[in-house]
Amino acid sequence: MRYLVSARPLITILFSFSLALAEETPEVARAQKQYSQTDYDGALSTLNAVASKSSAEWLLIGQSWFMKTEFKKASESLEKAVAAAPTDAGAWLWLGRAYGRRAETSSMLSAPGLANKCRQAFEKSVELNPRNREALNDLFEYYLQAPGFLGGGESKAKGLIDKIAALDPAERHFAEARLAESHKEYVTAESQLRRAMELAPTQIGRAINLAKFLARRGRIAESEVTFAKAEQINPNDPTLLYERAATYIDGKRNLTMAKALLERYLKSPLTPDNPPREQARRLLAKAGE
Numbered sequence: 001m002r003y004l005v006s007a008r009p010l011i012t013i014l015f016s017f018s019l020a021l022a023e024e025t026p027e028v029a030r031a032q033k034q035y036s037q038t039d040y041d042g043a044l045s046t047l048n049a050v051a052s053k054s055s056a057e058w059l060l061i062g063q064s065w066f067m068k069t070e071f072k073k074a075s076e077s078l079e080k081a082v083a084a085a086p087t088d089a090g091a092w093l094w095l096g097r098a099y100g101r102r103a104e105t106s107s108m109l110s111a112p113g114l115a116n117k118c119r120q121a122f123e124k125s126v127e128l129n130p131r132n133r134e135a136l137n138d139l140f141e142y143y144l145q146a147p148g149f150l151g152g153g154e155s156k157a158k159g160l161i162d163k164i165a166a167l168d169p170a171e172r173h174f175a176e177a178r179l180a181e182s183h184k185e186y187v188t189a190e191s192q193l194r195r196a197m198e199l200a201p202t203q204i205g206r207a208i209n210l211a212k213f214l215a216r217r218g219r220i221a222e223s224e225v226t227f228a229k230a231e232q233i234n235p236n237d238p239t240l241l242y243e244r245a246a247t248y249i250d251g252k253r254n255l256t257m258a259k260a261l262l263e264r265y266l267k268s269p270l271t272p273d274n275p276p277r278e279q280a281r282r283l284l285a286k287a288g289e
Contacts, residue, residue, distance in 0.1 A: 028056050031064075038270050038277070040064040055085030059094065066098055067276055071105065074098040082121075089129035096121030096138065112150060118142065119151045133167050136160055140175055144182060154179070170200040174209060186217060204233045208243050215247045223247070238274045241265040242283075249287050258287045 024032075027050050034042035043064045047057050062078035065071075075098035081091040096118045103114035119142050125135035140160045146152025157179065165172030177192035193213055197206040207230035214223035227247075230240050241261045248258035262284045266277055 024056065025050075025054070028054075028060065031057075031060050035060060035064060035067075036271060038067070038272060038274075040067050053080070053084075055081045055088060055091065058084060059088070059091050062091075062094055062098065063272070066094065066101070067272055069101075069276070069278070071098050071101040075102060087128055089125045089132050089135060092121050092125035092128065093132065093135045093138065096125065096135075100138075100142070115146060115150045119146065130163065131167060133164070133171070136164050136167070137171065137175075140164065141178075144178060154182070170196045170203065170206060173199065174206075177209075177213070181213070189213065190217075202233060204230050204237050204240055207233065208240060212243060212247055215251060220251075220253075236264075236268065238265055238268045238270055241268065242275055242280060245287070246283060249283060255287050259284060262287065 027046055031043040031046040034040075034046060041064075043060060047053070047061050047064075050057055053061070058077050058081035062074045062076075062081055065074035065077060075095060078091060078095040078098050082088065082095055085091055099114050099118035099121060103111045103118055106114055119139075122135055122139040122142055125132055126139055129135065140157050143152050143157035143160070144154065157175075161172060161175050161179075164175050173192040173196035177189040177196070180186070180189035180192060190210075190213065193206075193210040197210055200206050207226055211223045211226035211230060214220075214226060227240075227244050230237075230244075234240065242265050245258040245261035245265070248254040248261075262280050265280050266284075268274075270277065
């Protein structure tokens with residue numbers, strides 16, 4: 001799975017949902033605060049001191065390792081989370097994400113098995129909670145991108161669109177745009193992204209998605225106009241700073257501005273919804289090449 005801009009609050013919703021299934025301990029409360037402030041080492045230190053860990057603690061340990069890009073350690077912890085709470089849809093979703101990132105970074109021999117585990121975990125999350133929007137969206141992306149022998153397929157992706165639409169009409173149009181772009185139906189993809197913006201005009205991620213699409217199509221002036229619209233929503237939004245810089249660096253243009261945006265990003269108060277600072281530092285180094 002590749003990172004996609006989202007207008008929805010990813011981690012906060014899922015983490016709160018998972019904690020609601022278990023009694024919150026002082027350690028979990030302290031670690032949750034550290035995690036929300038992107039102090040992943042602090043969260044791990046707090047939770048590692050707990051002798052007998054609950055599913056909520058294993059979940060947060062796994063999430064912290066995931067955010068530190070230690071995906072094997074993340075999956076090992078999240079396996080313990082789902083073993084302790086097998087009906088926790090949020091824990092299954094995070095386990096799927098960890099398997100997915102491991103598949104992306106593994107050898108050709110081990111990647112297929114990890115990819116299948118990713119899909120199965122996403123499917124389990126949706127089965128346990130059909131209204132889990134994040135699980136539906138991640139499963140949609142898996143089906144869209146994975147080949148048939150790994151359980152993917154466009155027909156499966158299409159089968160989720162009505163379920164996505166029932167929970168978030170704007171997200172339905174984003175999913176339709178993803179399908180259209182995969183077929184190089186760029187006019188349709190653009191129309192769907194614009195419709196998503198119309199339905200959710202205050203969600204900055206909708207404008208960012210369209211701006212990035214226009215940049216990929218070489219329509220730079222229109223992309224800049226759309227980024228400016230996103231700026232009107234919130235000029236200091238960390239996701240906007242990061243994604244605009246990434247767009248410039250991918251296009252090998254406006255590199256001075258890209259560096260300035262990333263420097264602002266690194267000074268911003270981030271949450272786990274934002275790309276890790278280390279990822280931004282790597283992008284900043286790339287801008288200087």
